[in-house]
Amino acid sequence: MPKIIVEIMPKQDLLDPQGKAVANALQRSGNREISAVRIGKRIELHFDRPITDQDMENASAQASSFLSNDVIEDVVAITKED
């Protein structure tokens, strides 16, 4: 199924308590080489027809205005999958 994938991460200078908790748990279980963990969102927008350039532009606008909160989050990638 054609889909657009929007990837959103918490801004780098922001604390990410959920990521911190996962990093601590990984380190406790022996993965000491992992220095930090950040947890964001991966949003799939599904289409019933092939994806056009207009769809990509539209998704990009929705990603920054509606799907993410630009005070605390960055849209890191918008990709297409057929």
Next chain:
Amino acid sequence: MPKIIVEIMPKQDLLDPQGKAVANALQRSGNREISAVRIGKRIELHFDRPITDQDMENASAQASSFLSNDVIEDVVAITKED
């Protein structure tokens, strides 16, 4: 910074109420060509040194055993970024 990116999505035959709510909101605001939305997680594991094949194997094991719940989620991708 070197990082391993783990992408996790809810299983396809599972309801995703958060995604459903976002799909409804997008459709109400005029994006009628979006047929469905699924929301998953994007987890970054940060390293202070270059990433080895051993790290990728390790991350793959942690992704399926600890970072995701394989009753309700699928690990859809594990990628490396330098």
